[in-house]
Amino acid sequence: MADAGEKVQKSDAEWRQQLDAESYRVARKGGTERPFQNAYHDSKTPGTYACICCGQALFDSDAKFDSGTGWPSFTQPVAPEAVATKSDRSLFLQTRTEVLCSRCDAHLGHVFDDGPAPTGKRYCMNSAALDLQTRS
Numbered sequence: 864m865a866d867a868g869e870k871v872q873k874s875d876a877e878w879r880q881q882l883d884a885e886s887y888r889v890a891r892k893g894g895t896e897r898p899f900q901n902a903y904h905d906s907k908t909p910g911t912y913a914c915i916c917c918g919q920a921l922f923d924s925d926a927k928f929d930s931g932t933g934w935p936s937f938t939q940p941v942a943p944e945a946v947a948t949k950s951d952r953s954l955f956l957q958t959r960t961e962v963l964c965s966r967c968d969a970h971l972g973h974v975f976d977d978g979p980a981p982t983g984k985r986y987c988m989n990s991a992a993l994d995l996q997t998r999s
Contacts, residue, residue, distance in 0.1 A: 871967040889991040890969040898933025901990035917967040
């Protein structure tokens with residue numbers, strides 16, 4: 864794992880070797896996994912959700928909530944600098960805000976303004992881009 868703040872850059876071949884096919888498709892190619900058929904959508908296990916690519920801590924289970932969408936959803940990242948956002952027009956119908964790992968630019972999912980208090984945000988993430996590091 865890289866030091867805090869150190870940008871992680873690898874070739875496409877290195878990412879393919881490190882990740883399974885689904886994680887590569889989602890995290891490196893901007894894909895989306897199927898709702899309700901992913902590892903963490905209904906997980907209640909305490910821990911920290913880290914980036915599958917570089918290991919950076921992204922979301923804490925304390926910020927996780929059931930959005931009813933079929934993907935793991937969070938009210939906020941562990942720290943504002945853990946994620947980056949950019950405009951995503953890939954759906955053609957509407958502009959969404961894509962969420963990326965700030966350390967390695969992995970595609971994580973999207974953020975919406977329809978979440979619960981205290982932030983009103985719904986970080987709708989792909990399980991295939993996350994690695995749950997459990998705590999007791």
